[in-house]
Amino acid sequence: MKPKPYVRVLQYIALGFFICFLGFPLLWLVTTAFKSPRELTTINPTLFPTMPTVDNFFAAMTHNNLGQALLNSLIVAVSTAVVTTVLALPASYALARNRSRLRTVTIGWILVSQVFPFILIVIPLFIVLKNLGLLNSLQGLVLVYVVWSLPFTLWMLLGYVSAIPSDLEEAAATDGAGKLATLIQIIFPLLVPGLVATTMFAFISAWNEFFFALVVIQSPELQTAPLLLARYVGAEGNVQLGPLAATALITTLPGLLIFAVIQRKLISGMMAGAVKG
């Protein structure tokens, strides 16, 4: 069933188009980050820097509170990932082992919540956080992120727990192991890869999030990295492109690294979901 040669040629031309379309923007970000200010203002910009420099990275780290913003992002993303997983783990176990109506309700909520625009939820949330004194605080932001990523985290974990046969627990029970001992010694170790993937996913979602941060955080010293970057370009006109690209690159790296690690797991999970859905 080998395709004809001319089909193969067309296929490679199409593949070349996709490599350019998907790759050039990324390459441009990377090369811009290594260009000197003079090179960035020439009339005929080149794809690769003629004289690569790392000055932009120093400028990015020293100016604009990037260090503080990255630290804020890290605190928020780690807290979100840990709290979300700790809350979702018992719930996912309960839902996986009891085929109740609640499970349908949970999955239904995940789907239904996609239809509602964030504006509907963010205004009341803004009022609630204000009344709780959590507006303009990292704790408030973590609260929002936890609630926002819980349903999806739960759904992911549900898949991992369901994949562990309950015969395993019954076998342990007939061998005289207590319920808790079974959970800790038998089920938990099997869940670790799934838990890692889920935690990292929650981390990336929180690290990348922008809209809620825009509404919840006002003080410059509490800004997360995406917020800092958005305000930086919002200042328009006199934006220095080199440091901007460097900052953007630094902010993308953690997500990319984590993504490279969990890529396979995430995709197989998504694929299973896509086919089942």
Place this chain on the structure above:
Amino acid sequence: MADSVASVATTTAPKRRVNLAQRQNRAMWWLLLPSLIPVIAFSVYPLANGIWLGFTDAAAGYDVRFSFNGLNNYAKLLKDDLFWNSFQIGLIWSFSVTVIQFFLALSLALLLNAGLRLQWLVRPLALVPWAMPSVITAILWKLIYHPDAGLLNAMLKNAGLITHNINWLGDFSLALPAVIVVGVWSGMPQTTIALLAGLQNIPYELHESAALDGANTWQRFTTVTWPAIKPVVVAITTLDFVWNFNSFGLVYVLTEGGPGGKTMLPMLFAYQRAFGNGEFGYASALGNAMVLIVLAIMGTYLWRQMREAK
């Protein structure tokens, strides 16, 4: 003797099972509550409250009282030119991004499934936009569209297609198409993966037998591939449409809705109304209108697909 043992077993077993089920039920609730309570308090309740706010004259500020004002917000919406503008732009954006993205992602998924070389390069490239924050994606494309230092103008000038630099994001007629390209780029991963999953689920034998029957590549696509991936296609295009219609961060950072409101998506308009002007009630009404439109379009689309399937 054996009879009596059996009868005891049958009479006691159901009772014990009920107790066990009850105990399990109670344990289940304890496991569920830690995630159920926050989701209800900070997600379900605010959403219900947000829908309700759309029927009030709520405004930002400390201790501001607000009251039910029926359909006043909606009467105001219908007369608001900016509302019509943003919804029209929202539909153009959402429809264009979803359709263009679908065709590109389908081609890419077919290529990735065709056993070509260079997979090691294309697969990660096709996934990177997914791992990027929307703010960074927007900045990335701002650098490409930059009038003086941008890649696009440099390329077009080198090719001799333009002589003067074009301000892509600042031009009244070019801004919307320019942001649509960015929308397509950033949403490629999930659409490609979903379609690829659908393609990989088709048994190879189906293609083989169709080929033996003398079907050419195009016939095999229409008779084998397309029917098999149709459910995935319907699901992912529906989701993409909804996500795009409700999208915010990308265009907010790219253009803030400008120039002259030419890229003012509904969410940007609602955000401006809520947190720029403090019109909480009116912005919530906008949100409700967005839900209605999305549901109407989704309903029509899914209903037509279902009728076709029958």
